[in-house]
Amino acid sequence: MRYASITDRLADLGSGRWALHMAARRMKAEGEPIIELTIGEPDLPPHQDLLDECARAMYAGRTRYSNGRGEPAVLKALVEKYAKRRPGVTEKNFLCFPGTQSALYAVMTGLVEAGDGVLVGDPLYATYEGVIASTGAHLIPVPLRPENRFHLQVQDLERAITPEARVLLLNTPHNPTGAVLTAAEIAAIGAICRKHDLWIVCDEVYEQLIFGTDFASPFDMPELAERTIVVSSISKSHAAPGFRSGWAAGPEEFCAKLLPVSETMLFGVQPFIADMAALALSRPFETAGIMKANYSRRAAIIEKTLTGSNLLKPMMPEGGMFVVVDVTGTGLSGEAYAWELLRKEKVAVMPGSSFGHQAAGFVRISLTVPDDVLEDAVKRMAHLASSLIANPQSDSDKLRA
Template identity: 70%
Template sequence: MRYASITSRLAELGSGKWTLHIRARQLKASGADIIELTIGEPDLPPDRALLDECQRAMNAGRYRYSNGRGEPGVVAALVEKYCRRRADVTAENILCFPGTQTALFAVMLGLAEAGDGVLVGDPLYATYEGVIRSTGAHPAFVPLKPKHGFHMQADDLEKAVTPDCRVLLLNTPHNPTGAVLTGAEVAAIGEVARRHDLWIVCDEVYEELVFDATFASPFDNPDLAERTIVVSSISKSHAAPGFRSGWAIGPAEFTRRLLPVSETMLFGQQPFIADMTAYALTHEIDTARQMREAYKRRARRIADGLAKVPGVSVLAPEAGMFALIDVAGTGLSGEAFAWALLEEEGVAVMPGSSFGEEARDFLRMSLTVPDAAIDEACRRIASLAERLSLLRERRA
């Protein structure tokens, strides 16, 4: 039988990147003592008020058809949120989607097609390459270098631009590295985008989980307004990933053109979830503060717990739910170390290679487990690293 070419383009870009995570789940289900540090699923539940609002909306009959742009209440809440950043935002700048992933897919479908290049940092979130290739476009990787704290540099972006590039897919705060671009870096990147007439699609899902840095975005620069689209959701900010509630904010002409694409895919979000999202955006909810404090503390515990371990160093994140650990000094790649860690020590982390070539020597370790589990995971990582160090000494 014949299949559409998208199935070939995405054949290796789905769950294959999560093979270690899937294996860890299997081992855990069979009774193995596994500390799971693979995915960014908040360990706090959503605030009770959000669950109550969702239930209230369902009981009030808010389960009928929606509209393509988004329910009026959540659109109004998004206008209020983004007007605090740029005063010209109206309902015409907004489209609602079931989560950031769906928003990214639809936005990219509206901006790129076969033969186009989409610039994206390497390392990158694991689904980005699939989002790009689904359109027929190809990724043009911009190296995010450890010596710069994995912050995208305008000079590196400039070198990666080719005549077929149409879009820059930016992510700040960044997954998997936790890097937060500075205002100066954003301005320099924006200037490259203007010079080459690039769209900027900025994934800002970790905006509320910045530790001590200052969040900056191309969206906030009026000179970049005509070319910038922000995608985000309540998945991380409100510990509600399963509710699948996100959005895209961009120029009015862009949302007008993308609306039929969105309607063809989805034709609206569940009204009761939209009502919950509007409540989340318009009330003081403490979840993000609690997560910021917990994740920052746990990142510090990892750095302290592995500080004297041979061959291992920790990159302190500036935001988000993950810490990167450089294991190059152990003599193993990130991939090999991660599998050895699972098989010998019962700790599941993501190999950096799942996120790109520039992270091949790293592990991504989730911060979304209790402190005691973090400490025990560090003890087990140290145990493996010390055994590897002894092996190297014996061979020397």
């Protein structure tokens, strides 16, 4: 039988990136005491008021069809939120989606196609490559270097731009590294995008999870307003990943052109979840503040536990819910080290290679477990690292970094 070419383009870009995570879940289901540090799933529940509102709306009959742009209450709340950042936005600057992932998929579908290129910092979130490939466009990696704390450098961006480049996909705060771009850095990046007439798509799902620095966005800069699209959701900020409520914010013309694409894909979100999202956006909740304090403290636990180690070197994040650790001192790649860690120490972390070439010597640790569990896991990581040096494998058995 014949299949569309998209199935070939995405054949190796789906769940294979999460093979270790799924193996750990299988081991855990079979009764093994796995410490799971793989995915970014908040360890707090959504606020009770949000759960109550979702249930209230569902039982009140808010289970019928929505419209393609979004429920009025959510659009109103989005206008109020983003008008504080950029005055003058209206409901015509927004489209609602079931989560950031579907928003990003639709946005890329509306911007690029076969033959086009999308610039993305490497390391990158694991689904970006698939989102880009689904359109027929190709990914153009821009190295994010550890010596620059994984902040995108304009000279690296300029060197990477090709005649086919149409879009720069930014992610700040960044997954997996936790890097947070400054306003000055974004302005400099924006100048390059203006020079080469590039769209800027900015994934800001970790906007409320920043440690000790300020959030900045190209959406807030008037000179970039006509070329910037933001995707985000309540998944991380309100500890509600399973509710799938997100949005895209961008120029009015872009949203008008993308609306039929969105309607063809989804034709609306779930109204009872939209009511919950409207409440989440309309008033402050302490959830993000609690998570931010937890994640910052836990990142410090990793740093303290590994102080003095020349085998495992954590890169402290500026935001988000992860820490990346350089494991090249063990002589193994991040992939090999992560599998050894799961097998020997029953700790599951994500191999850096799931996030691009530049992260191949790293593993990513989720900060979404209690402090004592995290400290135990990191001690096991250090124990494995020491044992690898004390009892080296043959070169043929290693996957070198």
